[in-house]
Amino acid sequence: MRVGIVGLGLIGGSFAKAYHESKDWEVYGMDSDKRILDLALLAEDLDGVLDETTISQCDLLLIALYPQAVIEYLEKNAPYISKDTVVIDCGGTKRKICEAGFQIAEKYGFTFIGGHPMAGRHYTGYKYSLANLYDGMAMVIIPKTCDDMNWLEHIKDLLKPARFGTVTVTTAENHDKMIAFTSQLAHVVSNAYIKSPTAREHHGYSAGSYKDLTRVAWLNEVMWTELFMENRDYLTEEIRFLREELKKYQNALEQQDFEKMRELLREGKERKVEVDGR
Amino acid sequence: MRVGIVGLGLIGGSFAKAYHESKDWEVYGMDSDKRILDLALLAEDLDGVLDETTISQCDLLLIALYPQAVIEYLEKNAPYISKDTVVIDCGGTKRKICEAGFQIAEKYGFTFIGGHPMAGRHYTGYKYSLANLYDGMAMVIIPKTCDDMNWLEHIKDLLKPARFGTVTVTTAENHDKMIAFTSQLAHVVSNAYIKSPTAREHHGYSAGSYKDLTRVAWLNEVMWTELFMENRDYLTEEIRFLREELKKYQNALEQQDFEKMRELLREGKERKVEVDGR
Incomplete structure (x- = not known):
């Protein structure tokens, strides 16, 4: 079996290393940064370069680029992709990519599936990629139709x-x-949380909760801006909802309403148990 | 040396177990729940019960109760406390407790120090207490005056x-x-975050960031209401500030202002590096 990996950042690099560990697979990679591609080849994480020839031999093509770049890549390379190839992208938003991907795939006869591996690290780039990044994590896939269970099993086998x-x-x-x-709002909140002027003096006054709330404050602002903007309807709604909820706690404090505060906190506690168990 | 511990919850129980592991110390404990006190005695985490006699023999008295209960305890038991005893409470807010504590201590001649061990666990109660809960964590102390370094060294030795x-x-x-x-805002945000209707369906779509943001959503609403209300001026200000910051991201989304969004995210990223390093 052969997998082609487009984009050797944290996500693509981790796929390359994971597939390379599997004896049944040959791994072909490509990155717009020649130094990264050379590094992956020298590190022997790849069996070869993904080009117009090798791409046509792939059973699976994983595209790990920013959303807009996924679409551009597909538009340019679709003619070289075999009808037997399953193409899965790894972008963090899916409506725009899937619409374009399904259309291009239909035109050229291959299969496109939207994908989102729910894994990440604090840092980005090939040098932080790990063969076990996806171990036990969640993968979301978006097929054009999902009425064929056997075919879905085939996709799962490929992964x-x-x-x-x-x-x-x-x-x-x-x-x-x-x-x-689950992800975008968390990044916005974390990135905003750290901006309190109080943050500058927190050393010696913080334990786990501060750490957790600010862990993803450091982020790649170019990538996340693109992801946020593509998903602005849903993300705006989540921010708006959270701001309104926070206002309730603020009101209870300002009105010194003990009963209301206990009720708000109890509701959140009960929702947490309902959603995640204890 | 002898330590008395008032309140055998997660905090007091962990102190009892930690001091009990130290050969130089005898540990006396008290809890308003007789079953918990019996449990601690049976588990041999205590050398005896803290009562009106043993309290007078303590070098250190640690009070691990809710804020209001700390003050009530001191008012009732101050007459039994020796002038040589250092009393440290463990409440999560300090202005009200310290004001009362310094006054009572001055009247009866012992030393009162406000304290806040920056450690916790998801669960509360004696059965979750750990001898190593405070290992490497931060402790904050608030003496009435701090002009005597030798005396501060003595306090550190006691701890x-x-x-x-x-x-x-x-x-x-x-x-x-x-x-x-660092703590109260994190609990409010986490408790509010989980209330999004989207939370009910998050399984299969979440990774570390969701987990981190909602970890402390489950909390003891009675204790936290008391802590929040005692600190409502500072906490209100933090919530207000965060809501305003979040509004900026919301505006950038609504106005589809890519440049502004990148700027907001870059600012948060840079602040995170400034505050915590990379």
């Missing part, structure tokens, strides 16, 4: 070397709605 | 069995301001 814990099948709409809450 | 990583000396005002940001 096996990454060792995901779960593979969830959904729509682009639902993915984008969920991700606005 | 040695807990094995804190740092002991920070500050004022009640500064403590409460810092804690509003």
Whole structure:
């Protein structure tokens, strides 16, 4: 089996290393930065370069670029992709990519599937990529239709070397709605939280909760701006909702309403148990 | 040496276990729940019960109760406390407790110091307490005056069995301001975050950032309401500030202002590096 990997950043690099560990697979890679490609070749994480020839021999093509670049890549390279190839992208938002991907795939006869590996690290780039980044993590896939269970099993088989814990099948709409809450809102809140003037003096006064709330404050602002803007309807709604919820706590404090504060906190506590168990 | 511990919850229980591991110390404990006290005695975490007799023999008295209960305890038991005893409370807010504590201590001749061990666990209660809960963590102490370095060294010596990583000396005002940001705001945000209707369907779509943002959503609403209300000036200010910051991201999304969004995210990223390093 052969996998082609486009974009050797944290995500693509980790796929390259994971598939390379699997004896059944040959790994072909490509990166717009020649130094990164050379590094991956020298590190022997790749079996070769993904080019117009090798791309046509791939059973699986994983595209790990920013959303807009995924579409541009597909538009340019679709003519070289075999009809037997399954193409999965790894972009953090899915509506725009899937719409374009499904269209291009239909035109050229290959299969496109939207994908989002739910894994990351604090740092980006090939040098931080790990063969076990996806171990036990969640993978979301968005096929054009999902009425053929055997075919979905085939897709899951293709993803096996990454060792995901779960593979969830959904729509682009639902993915984008969920991700606005689970990931994008978390990054916005964390990035905003750290801006309090009090943050500058926190040393000696902080434990786990500060650490958790600010862990993802450091982020790649170019990538996240693109992801946020593509998902601005859902993300705006989540920020608006959170701001309104926070206002309730603020009101309870300002009105010294003990009963209301206990109620607000109890509601959050109960929701946490309902959603995640204890 | 003898330590008395009032309140055998997570905090007091962990102190009892830590001091009990130190051969130089005898540990006397008290809890308003007789079953918890019996449990601690049966588990041999205590050398005896803290009562009107043993309290007078303590070198150190650690009070691990809710803020209001700390003051009530001191008012009732001050007559039994020896002039040689150092009393440290463990409440999460410090202005009100320190004001009362310094006054009572002056009247009865013992030493009162406000304290806040910066450690916790997701769960509360004696059964979750750990001998190593404070290992390497931060302890904040608030003495009435801090002009005698030798005497501060003596206080640090008294705290040695807990094995804190740092002991920070500050004022009640500064403590409460810092804690509003590092701990209280984190709990409010986490508790509010989980209330998004989207939370109910997050399984399969979440990775570390969701987990981090909602870790402290589960909390003891009675204790935290008391802590929040005592610190409502500083906490209100932090919530207000965060809501305003979040509004900026919301505006950038609504106006599809890519440049502004990148700028907001870059600012947060740079602040994170400034505050915590990379």
